[in-house]
Amino acid sequence: MTEHFTESELLRYIQGAQDDSDEITSHLENCEQCFRTYITLLELTYDARNPPNEDITDRIMSQASVRFHAWRWVAAGLLAVISVGIVGYFWPSSGEGRVILSGQVGSCTLDGSLISVGKPVAVGNLQSASFSVCDIRSDDDYLVRTLENGSVRKESSHQYRILKGVIAVDRRRNSPLVIEMGDVTALFQGTKAVFDVSSGRVAVLEGRVLLERREPHASWPVEAGWSSNLSGSLRPMQPEEVSKLRGLFRPLPSTGATFQRAMRDLHPGRDLIFQEVTLMSGKTVKGIVRSESEHHVVVTATGVKRIPNKDVKAIRFIPP
């Protein structure tokens, strides 16, 4: 038997440009190694002609690029620590408490009353759990830190309790879910975490999580009770931890109507809360989200607009 053929020779054979193709054919009949190389080259040639759509590789590269901006995370982390200290110092003991969500991937901006999730991470059926640090001041302003560009914005007015929620996106429904936390709140720090709504489980990918029952009118010391034993790689929660959570997380059936109700609770006397629907194309539609289904969002704007879910990037409230 002759020696093995090189990849370039086999590649030329595949392309029909090799002179000794009969010799290669008979060699492939008998040589397993060359046959395997040949098959792999056939596959790679075909796959290269049929690449995945750009979204996939773009998403992967953008997620991976977090590594290249590590200094931003460090800077944002320092800002977060400082801000937590400041807010903790000034936070009234009878206040509503504060929510600190932090994460590793993507960014989060505080838009009106909603946390909009940046580039989502797909884990199981849910995409999400990518948060930046949001500190809510009890007075008339709040600070927003976006980890994406490391900037700090100070925006005026309004504190919303809705920030107690976490936005996740169900990949199958392709619509946002807000998971309410009731009187038990999960705090995440440096965490990539996923809520499994159906089972009520929280999978902690990185970082650590604290379950805290919040007493009415009690202050909420951030550092107290951090559970360090939950740090590490992916693992389901302990049964006793699951039992604490079961029934406490519930997906809201509609971000539109339910948020409207929630916002009316927060702002009694105000009938209409306007929202802004950001489309995938970057355009925005302002109006009132009347209803949502698995397939579309209906917005009353200038005329009723029915927008397919796949075209909706985010829905946010416009501060009253």
Added chain:
Amino acid sequence: MILEDFENTLAGARKGDRASLQKLIEWYWSNLHRFVSMRLRDPDQTDDLLQDFLIDLVRRDVVSRFRGGAPVELRSFLLSCLQTFMKGRYKALLSESVRLEDVGDSERLWISFAVSSSVEDEYVRNEDVATIHEAIMRLRLDYRRIVQLHLDGYTHAEIGAILNIPRNTVSSSVSRAKEELRNFLSQRGLRP
């Protein structure tokens, strides 16, 4: 031909050029996807795992550790990294806190993948695999390459496109090849 540009692209990726790396991922994505998909048989799990693997690959600059220089070598390298990633990641599901009745079907699949079976099972399986492999290698080249592509997860239409032959020819070749394999395996005492 994209593969002709392989050397330059690989060199660029090794130097940290993001565009080159992205191009490599595009080239190998389908192959890696098939590899995972054939094992997990769950589209969501496959997408998630592959995404996580590729993110990890880029972040840890794994391609720069690749010493070879040919497309097939890189594929083998990536597949072995992927296999290690799959095993490592889902062995975590075996932590003491997990009770089997609490895990879902897809997690069960992972666990069965991550846990090695007994030595006896492994031996019997290896014997069977070797016999099936021998049977495939005995097929004539026309059939063998179709069967191999079929086993690698390509549809008949895709195989037709790869080999530039009609889809019907692929289908009939697969059934004839299966018949030959069945006869061979029966002779060896294996029930196909």
